[in-house]
Amino acid sequence: xxxxxxxxxxxxxxxxxxGVRRDAEERRERxxxxxxxxxxxxxxxxxxSAAQASVRVKPIERxxxxxxxxxxxxxxxxxxxxxxxxxxxxxxxxxDGESPVAVLARRAGASVRIVDAGLDCDPELLPDDVVRxxxxxxxxxxxxxxxxxxxxxxxxxxxxxxxxxEEADSGTDLVVLGDLSVGGTTAxxxxxxxxxxxxxxVVTGRGGAHIDDLAWMRKCAAIRDALRRARPVxxxxxxLLATVGGADLAAATGFLLQCAVRHTxxxxxxxxxxxxxxxxxxxxxxxxxxxxxxxxxxxxGQAKALDRMALNPLLDQGVTVGEGTGALLALPLVxxxxxxxAELPERASDEEADENTDADADGSDDEKAVVxxxxxxx
Numbered sequence: 001x002x003x004x005x006x007x008x009x010x011x012x013x014x015x016x017x018x019g020v021r022r023d024a025e026e027r028r029e030r031x032x033x034x035x036x037x038x039x040x041x042x043x044x045x046x047x048x049s050a051a052q053a054s055v056r057v058k059p060i061e062r063x064x065x066x067x068x069x070x071x072x073x074x075x076x077x078x079x080x081x082x083x084x085x086x087x088x089x090x091x092x093x094x095x096d097g098e099s100p101v102a103v104l105a106r107r108a109g110a111s112v113r114i115v116d117a118g119l120d121c122d123p124e125l126l127p128d129d130v131v132r133x134x135x136x137x138x139x140x141x142x143x144x145x146x147x148x149x150x151x152x153x154x155x156x157x158x159x160x161x162x163x164x165x166e167e168a169d170s171g172t173d174l175v176v177l178g179d180l181s182v183g184g185t186t187a188x189x190x191x192x193x194x195x196x197x198x199x200x201x202v203v204t205g206r207g208g209a210h211i212d213d214l215a216w217m218r219k220c221a222a223i224r225d226a227l228r229r230a231r232p233v234x235x236x237x238x239x240l241l242a243t244v245g246g247a248d249l250a251a252a253t254g255f256l257l258q259c260a261v262r263h264t265x266x267x268x269x270x271x272x273x274x275x276x277x278x279x280x281x282x283x284x285x286x287x288x289x290x291x292x293x294x295x296x297x298x299x300x301g302q303a304k305a306l307d308r309m310a311l312n313p314l315l316d317q318g319v320t321v322g323e324g325t326g327a328l329l330a331l332p333l334v335x336x337x338x339x340x341x342a343e344l345p346e347r348a349s350d351e352e353a354d355e356n357t358d359a360d361a362d363g364s365d366d367e368k369a370v371v372x373x374x375x376x377x378x
Contacts, residue, residue: 072183160254178324
């Protein structure tokens, strides 16, 4: 297996078709609804046109929720409200249809795929199609040790790339990306702080299941320690993921980059997917043009990452549960934008309007003549 260099994605990823977007903008000017009356739905429709390379937007018919799962050793420090090594319970809740993302996916008609990249549990606890891709059992404690070896980081990135190819080949036309992790927001915040050059306190949030002040301080300290280990490897994205990322984050990064290569649009969820996207942007600056920010998660690290990528979230509903839930809430909005862009009729042109006016006038004259003739006969 040849060595992987994430910088190679810069040559592989093209922006969505700018010419098609301009044509879509011109078509939008001709629709019966005045430009701007639909707000951001206009912008979404034009973005979809460019992503699909089709002026008339195609409907979103095969959306897919993809969730990368993993446990992080840093959770042993009490930085999460969930128990360390407990991410498999989150996976089980989704599989049993008892989590918010499972409920919303059913309502939206979106199928859900879970990929175990680094859960810390016996494989027998979960179905084979979930655990068969596992890179390793849990990720290292990033405040004192590497999350992964470089070889494991490369394996995880390639796993994400393979999943993206499978989704594109199967006809998935839009992906909702999320994570199922314990300790994942700590690793994500570390990546964001390292890439944005900020202090730990600027990016440390309360997590999906809110933590108290003491846990927040432990989390902040863990991120600060991890940052000292991250800064020396900032020049290599793969080393960065190995040092302070994790198997699930590395896989999601590879997934995002390969989705951009395959022209598959992605809706990002919270701080974890935002951190992976930021690593992806560092490797390939055009990649974020293929991604949407689904929602504001309330995590300061997410806000920092989205600002760096110039991505404006579609929704702000105060949803902090994670697991792809907030991004999935944005899916109907994107589907609505696609339907409106595709199905709204265009206004009649000035020439057609003049012809119709002349025809109406001619018809009125004929009717007047018939009436006068009828009166004369009487």
